[in-house]
Amino acid sequence: MWMKMNIFQKGMVTLIVLLGPFLILFLYSNRISENVVRSEIAASTVKQLSFFLSQVETNIEQLDLFAITLGTDSTVREFKDMREDARVYQMVEVKTRMLDKLRMHNAIGGWTNQLTVYSPRLRTGVTTLASIDYERKFASTSLSTRRWSYRLNDLYGQERHTFVKHEVLPAAAEADPRRAELIVEVGFTEDSIVKMLDDFKIGGTGDPFLYHPSYRPITNRSAERTLIGLIIGGTEPPVVGDSGHRTVKLEGRDYLLSYVRSESLGWYLIDYIPVEEILSPIRDSRNTFFFAAGLMVTLGVLSAYLLYKHVQMPIVQLVRGVQRLKIGDYSARIAMKQSGEFDFLFTRFNEMAEQIQELIERVYQEKLRSKEAKLKQLQSQINPHFLYNCFAFIKSMAQLGKNEPVVAMALNLSKYYRYTTRIESEDTTIREEMELIANYLNIQRLQMPRFNFSVDIPERMMDAVIPRLIIQPAVENAVVHGIEPMEAPGMIHIYGLSDGDEHRIVVEDNGVGLAPEALFALKRKLSLPQDEETGYGMWNVHQRMVHRFGKGAGLEIASPKTGGCIVTLHWRESTGNKEG
Template identity: 45%
Template structure:
């Protein structure tokens, strides 16, 4: 991993824990605030509902008090009102009862109405502003409890009513009751209290009961309440003390509810979470804005480090790799105006010195190779020279002057070619002339036939001197001399896309697989005093001149002897 990548990873490693810890802290804070808002909302709803139920309980108590009142001009006198003989006394009693009903009604802060009805006398008195009061049809389960009644001919407003019978046992049969007392209050009282409840709050409270229109406040958003009511048609309101989050108009709202056992309705309030949590949202946005700024600054700093540190290091590494691959001309062209300037300058000086030293060593190596080639050439010539001298001496003693002349002529041509050591390269044509002289000399000594098949266009091919003669000499000495009968040597050329091969084959006694394997191994080993130097010299000179992919290849010949192949890289051979 590069230095720049490490810096980037380190920056993110430092930022990630901060982001994680803040996110955890933010979620915890939001959860605490939500819980506090939920608890506060429940407490406020419970307090508000207790006020509503206490006021309603006072009104219900009026009904019970009136149903139990007795004595002169008491409410119970309504059952005997038709039995009073005096008209004046009857009117006075009636007016007294009505005033008492108004007194009880005005004692409450709510606008309400109280009515009394006597099934015995069939007389009804009420504070309702109507000409004639009629008692509605009641069922047993609707007595002594608050019931919701929509507006009708008795009242133009929706209301809650409470009915009390005297005696209480008459609730099963109203015809046996002495008195029925009705207390009712308008839903406007609840709306007024909801409006006051909203004065210092962000909620939108209302009373809800399935199957009825909600009792809404006048300051909130009725559209949101309507949408929430539609939501409750498919989902029951949350139970008391719990909460739910509902999406209204695409925004989250926290919904709280408290059921009223007295009224039979549920007080529901919903608060927009975005407004309540807006300070937390601002803090969150500010934090992430700071994080983004830090990331941008960190990226900018990383880019500066990348440009002033990473790029010079990368350029330095690339040039070191060039030196490793053998390109000693590598130089650092960019010269930064910082600490790398000194390093780059010293690197260029070091590379220049290394290149100079390598060139000197290479020149010394070339001179060493040239000296080695001359030494190898001098090793080859005496070996052949001694054999020829012995032949001349032998023929001279026998009086074979023609053979001596032929030997001397070919030997002279041979040494005229081999003694020119100032020139280390030759052509294939000249090398073949030398081989022809050598084979002619050998024909004077024994029965040998030879065949040279080289394309004329390849005769000008440049090759090192004295490559073919040692192979021909080995073929004669080790292959043909032990052979009984006529010997044969064939020289021809094979070419491929990558190499040029000159093949020397003989029909001599040949070699076993083990001998061939040992000879191949010997050619690749350093020269020792125990081994012959002819074949080894040829192989090593080919490697010197044409590289490791060239060399001397040895194998069995189809003629019966050994097949020696001089393999030279084609791209190098044509430029030697």
Template identity: 40%
Template sequence: MFKFNFYTKILSIIIVLLIPVLILYVYSNQTTTGVLREELNQSNYNQLTFFQNQVNTNIEMISSWPHLLIHDPDVASFQAIFLKDKVLNLDGINLVKRIQTKLGLQESSSNWRTGLSIYSPSLGRVVSENGAGLYDQKKLNQLIKDGWQVSKKRSYGKDQFIFSLYTLSPFSSLGNPETANTIIKVEFDSSNIQDMLDRFKGDGRKEPFYYKKGVGVIYNRTANEELSGNLISKLEKMGLHEVDNLTVKIGEESYLVHAVLSQTTGWYLIDYMPLSDMMSPIYSSNRLFYITVVGSLLVGLIGAYLLHSQVQVPILQLVQAFRRLKDGDYAVRLSVRGSHEFAFLSSQFNLMVEQIQELFEKVYVEQLHVKEARLKQLQSQINPHFFYNCFSFITSMAKLRNHEAVVAMAHNLSRYYRYTTRQERDLVPLSEEVEFVQYYLNIQQMRMPRLTFSIVMSSQASSLLIPPLVVQPLVENAVLHGIEPQAEDGIIHILTERVGSYMYLIVDDNGLGLSREAITSLTSTLDKPVEEDHGYGLWNVHQRIRLHFGEDAGLEFSLSPLGGLRAVLKWSLSTEGEHANGLIEPSPNSNIVKTEGPDGSDITSR
């Protein structure tokens, strides 16, 4: 259950004082943000409307050109000419040149790139600034419609729109263009609008474009077309009105969108900009305020801490130290600061704990001495039971004058005996232990030629340190109780294997083996006090491994794949275990597989 101590009370007061300030600021910030949005919307609407009016003014001015040209005397004379042949006379050619000059002057009166063409149904000819020629009346009739017409074409890999307006004289002939005296076409392309969009973009934050559903989009030349396309998809789902101010979210970014409909062309002028760009000053102000609040809170916390640390902290430290001491942590100490009453209590507490720790350390050292004496006793219990049999073998071979056998037995026996009698180290490399086992197996192989063995040891395993004389009893048990009682050929296989953070040394034989019940019984005796009828060898190995590597280590038994018994020596390779092992550099003969046959020959491979 949460308790209000001195420190938490002061902290609660500071927080309560800051809460009204935060609420007031949040309310003020929301109000400011709302006003700013309204002002931005109105400002953007005014800019879009002004730009839209500029575009409409240009289009309306271009729309008025045909009406001016219809009343021009030269154009009126051109529509009154009726020719029986297809060749103009000199007067007609001069008239066409004057009309072309006037068309050029009219086009140059605007800064937009436009085109004017005059069609004469009576002559079947069309005149433009660039030339004159014949035209197909049927195709022209299909193109003539009321108002501005928009067609799309591809130019340099992008869409371009052509705006065309046809004016007929008389106006009543719109439904039947063949009866018209004169047809005037004015057109311009969307590059003119793009020029204005580029100028309107100005500071680079705006992204204006024109859009008409079912027709297409006119982008500014530096527009992000992919983003604009995503925005159009959102707007089509939401629906557009004549004037719209919307906030649209695309991905993780929100955009402020403004749209104005042109009554002249029916296209929407749409402009958008990231909301974060406009709100960045407010966000900066918010960050500054929050930093100020956090700074004020920190100052309050420091003040509360200074008060809290002078009284409550020393008491809490003393209480916690007593609890740790109660739980058995005798390394606990209090920091002595200053010369006040709590410093005196801390020093006296430390003195008391030191005296208790010294007493426990003395007891612990005595326990270690007892443990080491027990380890030496266990190690000394391992004796070579076959020693006298070896001398008997030497005697027999000497009588038979088999000197090579005598020399081989003496060599292996001397190496074997040297290892057992000069073992003063607590830990030895596993490679030396396995080499000692090899001498033992060589001796047994001389006594029993039907015995074969193989040793497979990894480079990592060969460098590990283990207690001496822990592998030989396992091999001896396999020879004496597994292979020697039977008449068939005997096989012993020794290998190391790492599984996770554990190392396993496995001894397999094809001897008589044990039943599952006998294996269970044998395993259970390893953790019990030693009994004389069970012998010391395996029990000794199990206890010594556990003394060195902890409760997880030890000796295990199971059925061997070779048909006999499998003995497994297991110990941990964890950080503590590796420190205890004292890993050494691998020897050059590491990762060796060695097999010896019945004749004593060595087969060695890497």
């Protein structure tokens, strides 16, 4: 197999053998580096999340401590010990002092807290909220004394999601808050968490949010809510255990998901980072290596290609040229696009092929001249069978006393033979040729009225110069072999197409058509040299078109499955003008 390869293929195999092991080793090392970086980034992200939660826990512990120590405040104790029949002025004065202390605590803290002190005995309290129904708010079923709860609270006339916790004084009354001396409610809105999430996100690549299976997530203000919805709405739970990390696929991209659980709130802080951004430095290094390797491969391929082009390709060109001469293609030439050792050999080969072609073409031109002479002889002859049929028609119509068909036949017949027997010029215009076609088809319609014809040639084509009697054989073929054998009404449509200097004349009929075998045999004969069996019909038309307008011109035949036959004559006017 190695011996059958050319120089270029051998060079490629050698290059692959040399670079293959290095590429495999680099890919393995790159994969190890990616795994290490992924693990380190995941551990670092978990630490950052833990630090963030420690700040949240600190604020929550301050609220817890405030709720516990509030019962020792002198003003609060005074409020707790007030008699139910105390004066209104005294009650208002104590509540005002308590409210000032609650607001002072809010001003000192970093969060927007909600603080409420309620006395079940007095059925009233003090709150930083706008207004509340104390009895409904502090019903025993709605108190959360052991852990923080997440609920809707009325904040200045608007319901906001809030984290809430209660302290009952004394602690022994937790089982029955109605026996409590005081109930302290502390809370903070999710806006405080959202602000911290916004600050945490600044400068990072993640998108942190708080998650609880029973509630909607708490996100930062610029969060990608679509991705977060995919994370928490997937078939697998987003978190397992108190902390950890894993890789998830969202919208076709891999993300590193890290999470830590808050002991106070019971919520999870989750952050996700695109793996592409994590591994971008390593992948940039990998791409640089690939670029360098690709450059080396390119240089190697270029070297092998230059060797292949300047040594092996000239030899292949020479072999192909000899093979073309062997099969009879005497126009074979070797293009000399390079200068080198093979120029002399190519020059001598082209000279030899040119001499052979000149000899062959000289003989061929003599044959074509002979064919043109025979064609002129045929033009001057009258088709006896066609003429006998016309005279028989005239005789029959005269016996029947029908003068109009007799006059029409005589007029069309005279014009037809006046044109066909005129041999002083080999060329004509499409306009004159169409007049001949109309005369011929009118003659045929008088004898065979069951077919119609139409001619649609653009006016800009009418004055184009073509060889005489170049279209009539195709029309005659449509009448004799297409329409005449069938009993149904027939139609012949002759139309022209022009695109710049490229012209087409199409003769289309709905006759019996051609069988695939007959169509194949006819197409094959068009490209063969003339012999006694080929005749002077469609073959002669094709050869005259090629000789007159060049190799791009000629005759094409098609027979659609729906029936009928389509004959197309095509040529380029500029080519014909040059040769004419």
